[in-house]
Amino acid sequence: MKKVKLVILLTIFLSNLSFSQEMKPLYKGLLYNMPIENAKKELKKNIQDYNNISFGNGIVWEISEPYLIESNGKLSGLGLLPKNKILGLKHENAKVYLQNSRKFFESKGYIVLKEPDNWDIPVLFSQNNLFGLLLHNPDKSIMIDLRSIKSVDSNYIVILTIMNYDIYIKGLDAMKNQVKKEQDNTGF
Numbered sequence: 001m002k003k004v005k006l007v008i009l010l011t012i013f014l015s016n017l018s019f020s021q022e023m024k025p026l027y028k029g030l031l032y033n034m035p036i037e038n039a040k041k042e043l044k045k046n047i048q049d050y051n052n053i054s055f056g057n058g059i060v061w062e063i064s065e066p067y068l069i070e071s072n073g074k075l076s077g078l079g080l081l082p083k084n085k086i087l088g089l090k091h092e093n094a095k096v097y098l099q100n101s102r103k104f105f106e107s108k109g110y111i112v113l114k115e116p117d118n119w120d121i122p123v124l125f126s127q128n129n130l131f132g133l134l135l136h137n138p139d140k141s142i143m144i145d146l147r148s149i150k151s152v153d154s155n156y157i158v159i160l161t162i163m164n165y166d167i168y169i170k171g172l173d174a175m176k177n178q179v180k181k182e183q184d185n186t187g188f
Contacts, residue, residue, distance in 0.1 A: 035074070040068065051083070145160070
């Protein structure tokens with residue numbers, strides 16, 4: 001669970017880079033920059049829409065209140081987990097979730113932005129990666145981060161994060177600039 005929180009903290013960092021008040025859809029009635037209290041009400045009101053998000057082939061995701069990503073009292077992103085799999089999935093099942101979810105998004109026109117090595121092989125995927133497979137929708141309003149992290153008992157938690165595209169890109173650029181600054185200050 002510590003790694004899930006780290007992923008969520010990274011997402012919150014990225015979302016803090018926004019000063020825009022524009023509300024854009026993240027998923028159904030959950031809008032980027034909507035007041036977090038309104039997002040919680042929307043989630044509770046339409047829980048059936050958010051607790052059973054089927055991609056077909058047995059791939060079912062859910063959004064629960066702890067995975068509404070908040071920044072400055074506003075909704076900045078969504079974390080989805082495989083339905084009823086809070087402790088994670090066995091390696092082969094995690095691979096299937098990752099690979100079939102990619103196929104789902106690509107069938108919807110999403111475009112791969114970054115594809116880290118072994119992103120879809122949980123046992124080989126580096127837990128130090130700042131992101132998993134990154135995909136965006138054709139109009140570049142939504143960024144998807146699809147990854148797995150090691151859990152307990154040889155399980156892997158598969159996480160699908162939905163963020164505003166512009167904020168995610170600004171966050172990646174800020175991290176790159178910070179790394180460059182640190183490297184420039186080494187004296188080499």
